[in-house]
Amino acid sequence: xxxVEVSLDGVSKRFAARLGExxxxxxxxxxxxxxRGELLVIVGPSGCGKSTTLRIVAGLETPxxxxxxxxxxxxxxxxxxxxxVAMVFQGYALYPQMTAREILEFPLKMRRVGRAARARAxxxxxxxxxxxxxxxxxxxxxxxxxxxxxxxxxxxVRKPRVFLFDEPLSNLDASLRGDIxxxxxxxxxxxxxxxxxxxxxxxxxMTLADxxxxxxxxxxxxxxxxxxxxxxPATSFVGxxxxxxxxxxxxxxxxGAAIVAGPFRLPRPGGxxxxxVEVGVRPQHVTLGGEGEPGEILAIEPLGAETHVVVRxxxxxxxxxxxxxxxxxxxxxxxxxIDPARALVFDxxxxxxxxxx
Amino acid sequence: MNPRARWHPWAxxxxxxxxxxxxxxxxxxxxxxxxxxxxxxxxxxxxxGGANYAALAAHGELLRVALRTLGYSALVVTGTMTLGLGxxxxxxxxGRFFAFVRAxxxxxxVVSWVAVALLWMWMLDGNAGVVGQLLRALGAPPVAxxxxxxxxxxxxxxxxxxxxxxxxxxxxxxxLQDVPPSLLEAAALDGAGAVARFRYVTLPLLAPTAAFxxxxxxxxxxxxxxxxxxxxxGGPARATELFVYAIYEQIFLNLSVxxxxxxxxxxxxxxxxxxxxxxxxxxxxxxxx
Numbered sequence: 073x074x075x076v077e078v079s080l081d082g083v084s085k086r087f088a089a090r091l092g093e094x095x096x097x098x099x100x101x102x103x104x105x106x107x108r109g110e111l112l113v114i115v116g117p118s119g120c121g122k123s124t125t126l127r128i129v130a131g132l133e134t135p136x137x138x139x140x141x142x143x144x145x146x147x148x149x150x151x152x153x154x155x156x157v158a159m160v161f162q163g164y165a166l167y168p169q170m171t172a173r174e175i176l177e178f179p180l181k182m183r184r185v186g187r188a189a190r191a192r193a194x195x196x197x198x199x200x201x202x203x204x205x206x207x208x209x210x211x212x213x214x215x216x217x218x219x220x221x222x223x224x225x226x227x228x229v230r231k232p233r234v235f236l237f238d239e240p241l242s243n244l245d246a247s248l249r250g251d252i253x254x255x256x257x258x259x260x261x262x263x264x265x266x267x268x269x270x271x272x273x274x275x276x277x278m279t280l281a282d283x284x285x286x287x288x289x290x291x292x293x294x295x296x297x298x299x300x301x302x303x304x305p306a307t308s309f310v311g312x313x314x315x316x317x318x319x320x321x322x323x324x325x326x327x328g329a330a331i332v333a334g335p336f337r338l339p340r341p342g343g344x345x346x347x348x349v350e351v352g353v354r355p356q357h358v359t360l361g362g363e364g365e366p367g368e369i370l371a372i373e374p375l376g377a378e379t380h381v382v383v384r385x386x387x388x389x390x391x392x393x394x395x396x397x398x399x400x401x402x403x404x405x406x407x408x409x410i411d412p413a414r415a416l417v418f419d420x421x422x423x424x425x426x427x428x429x
Numbered sequence: 430m431n432p433r434a435r436w437h438p439w440a441x442x443x444x445x446x447x448x449x450x451x452x453x454x455x456x457x458x459x460x461x462x463x464x465x466x467x468x469x470x471x472x473x474x475x476x477x478g479g480a481n482y483a484a485l486a487a488h489g490e491l492l493r494v495a496l497r498t499l500g501y502s503a504l505v506v507t508g509t510m511t512l513g514l515g516x517x518x519x520x521x522x523x524g525r526f527f528a529f530v531r532a533x534x535x536x537x538x539v540v541s542w543v544a545v546a547l548l549w550m551w552m553l554d555g556n557a558g559v560v561g562q563l564l565r566a567l568g569a570p571p572v573a574x575x576x577x578x579x580x581x582x583x584x585x586x587x588x589x590x591x592x593x594x595x596x597x598x599x600x601x602x603x604x605l606q607d608v609p610p611s612l613l614e615a616a617a618l619d620g621a622g623a624v625a626r627f628r629y630v631t632l633p634l635l636a637p638t639a640a641f642x643x644x645x646x647x648x649x650x651x652x653x654x655x656x657x658x659x660x661x662x663g664g665p666a667r668a669t670e671l672f673v674y675a676i677y678e679q680i681f682l683n684l685s686v687x688x689x690x691x692x693x694x695x696x697x698x699x700x701x702x703x704x705x706x707x708x709x710x711x712x713x714x715x716x717x718x
Contacts, residue, residue: 132614152617165615169633178629182620226619 077266078129078234079105083138085124097121099128100290101138106234106268111260113269113281117313121290122270126236129268131155143233153182158227159236163243164219166211172198172222173207179230197229200259217248224256228263235260235267241276253279274314278302286310307425308350308418317355317380317391323420324351331417335365335386338412341428345417349427352416355380358392360400364409369400383408457697463690470684481691490675491692495699497582498651498672502703504586505593505650510642512590513597514635518627520598521605531602535595542592542655549588550575550660575661578668585656585669593649597642604638605631640711644704651700672696 085099099121106112114122127133129140131152140147147155158179166175176194185193198204201221211219220240227235240256241249257280260267271277277284278298285295286306294306305311311319324333326345331338333351360381367385374397381392381400385408392408400406417427432438439446464481468474485491520531537545552559553574564572574584608631616626654673657663663670663678670678676696679689 130614130618132617152614153620153622155618157618159615159618161611161615163609163611165609165611167612167616167630167633178616178621179619182625226615230620 075108076105077108077110077143078268079141080125080129081139081141083125083128083135083140085121085128085133085135096133097124098290099124099135102287102290102292103138104285104292104295106266107282108266109264110282111257111267111269111280112283112285113271113277114285114287115271115274115277115313116287118272119289120287122272122287123238124290125287126159126238126268126270129234130157130159130236156233157236158230158232158234159238160220160223160227160240162239164211164223166219166222166226168211171208171210172203172214172225175211175222176207176225176229179226183230185230193229197225200228201225216244217252220244220252224259228259231263233266235265237267237269237271239271240269241271241273256280274316278314284314286313305352305416305426307423308352308416309424311352311416311418311426315354317393319416320353320355320358320390321418322351322353322388322390324349324417334388336410336412338410338415338417341417343428345427346419346421348420350418350420350424352418353390353410354414355391355393357411357414358383358390359409359411360392360394360406362407362409364407367406367408369402369404369406372400372402457694460690460693460697463686464694466687466690468686470680470686474687477687481687482695485688485691485695491695493667494670494672494675494692495695497668497670498699499703501582501586501589501653501671502647502650504583505589505653506643506646508586508590509593509597509646510639512594513642514601514639516594516598517601517605521602531598535599537592538595538599540592543659545588545592546656546659549591549656553584553660576665578666581661581665581668585653585660588656588660589650589653593646597646600642601635601638604635608634636711640708643707643711647704647707648700651696651703672699 080102083099083102087096087098097119102121102125114125116122124133128135129142129147131147131150142155142157167178170178173194176197177190180190180193194207195204198207201224203218203221203225206214206218206222209218211222214222220243223240237256241252244252253276256269269276269280281298283295284298284301286293286301286309288309294301294310296304301310301314305314308321312321322333322336324331325348326332326340327337329340331340331345331349331351336351338351360383365385367383367390369381370384370389371382373380377396379394379397379400381394383390383392383406390408390410394400418424419427463474465476465478466474467477467480516534520527520534540548551557554561556573560574561572564570572580574580612630612634613626616630621629652673653671654677657669657671657674658677661669663674672692673696676689676692679685679692
């Protein structure tokens, strides 16, 4: 069992609504740990409390209840500057009047590192991020991607215990996002750093994370590896939030030893089941052509490597995924089948938890 | 975008240009022309060339008035900016109490100069004044600040600071609102304490605000007249004779419109130079950062 670097224990937080501003998301008894050297991604829709969680770890917010520990030390009453954490902000938060060199030097200067050691550390960090040529420029003279790198540089230059990332890619062009995402992953792993990364983008979560924490409405829904989250989501929300195209959710009911969802029948999972359930089927587990129920193609979205198809079967609209440029056309009649072994069954009421093994 | 006819842009600029010409360029021209004549408001004006300027310079009066005005302005601008920024930092907090204090400080700026001057005349009165009584209670000898040639000008500056601080505070408060919270948070995570955050984040971001407050309070203090007219009439021993008051004296007491016009022209050039210098200082400082 690896050491836990950061842990949250029953952390709750409520905000009073301020005039003209939406109140920040509240947290309800959030408990989890980040292992040493792990990259943990917190993902969820806006208002789920993911940024609040990050800010509480950073010390920028104080929890109403519960405790945060870093390296086994309680952070109660410890101000941000004494926590040995570095943060990459969504808007980068670079000091506009300073050059990149001064910005990178700043955290070291504040910690009374000598001039020579500072210069060395800045050169090293700049080389790591390949931003040497930016060092004498101010943020106003840089592109979004360049600012992002300088913000990363400021975080790595003093080798903190924990990195915090608050949606670091959301202000970048889509074309840059993929590249920098890859770089962040490589960088964090090369430094062997512990990192907590907040995003609303499920692709970032899946691609970067050692483990993913899915949050909604201030609660932690599931914390597991990307594969576990994808294949065995704890609730139907987790299932639909991660993965594109979105997982299909079909209304179903228990019928003896089977579950019936529209025209499809699948084996009943073990345990007691409520009368009404939801059946989750990922688009790649919907097969078009061959055996199956009769359906009609409503829409196709060719993307090159794959084509997304919407097909109507017995009054139900299903998203399906096919390879390459699909030969189907809008209005075609087609046979539709689902893979019963890969279908997931959720409670149709309450917290929509996944049922069965 | 190109105008369809060449006169179109001039038509757009017309109203503003018209106002500028009528209320700014023409008066300056009139003053400039008037400064070359000798006129007592009764007999016809007589052309004297540069004699008015020569007379002002010869007595050393011009230099004394200019230095006095610069000294007064320096006191008012530095006092206003320091106190205004200090109060803005102190009162930039939520809550009704702070809102009340902010409003109280600002209310001084809304009061007319005449009322302020009368109020302070009473406060600074050697015998009955609050300040005098306070000094006496502390065991100091009673001083009539306004009657002392060394203390009168600083006393007037104090009144100017008292009135203008509320204005500076409001502008600095607006400047503080524009400091992004994320920059202060980033600085905190970078290890900066409250003082370092102020020095490295807040202060540099307030530079444009400071330039604005400095220029506007400079212009206001240069134009000081009401306080002088009401509180000291330029005395004692001319210790508080500031530029605008000197101009007034030349016209209405000496009936010398030519001299007054010459003073006005010098005043205009001096104010332009000082304000230009001030803006330059702020601009280069911003360029350095």
